[in-house]
Amino acid sequence: MSPPESAARLRAEIDSGRTGDKVPAADPAAAPLGTDEEAAGTPTAPEAIAQARQRETLRQHAPRPRRGLGHAWVQIVIVALIAGALIAWGLLGTP
DSSP states (O other), X not given: OOOOOOHHHHHHHHXXXXXXXXXXXXXXXXXXXXXXXXXXXXXXXXXXXHHHHHHHHOOOSOOOOOOSOTTHHHHHHHHHHHHHHHHHHHHHHOO
């Protein structure tokens, strides 16, 4: 028999990257899983945690392929400005 589901265990698995949702890193949340239930003094239902686990591990959308230049356009503009400045300096700097 598997151990009972708990919000703390699910949160730890999400933070460690075991759910496949993110990279392993601490994730500070405004209201972590189970906070409302703990404040109310009622335990989180194991069914609710199991449902949350299922949603966390469900891959609904495949990553979209990146198209276009992305942030490379910034580097292209900088290189073009530097090249233009060097050409202008070369043309104007010669008497």
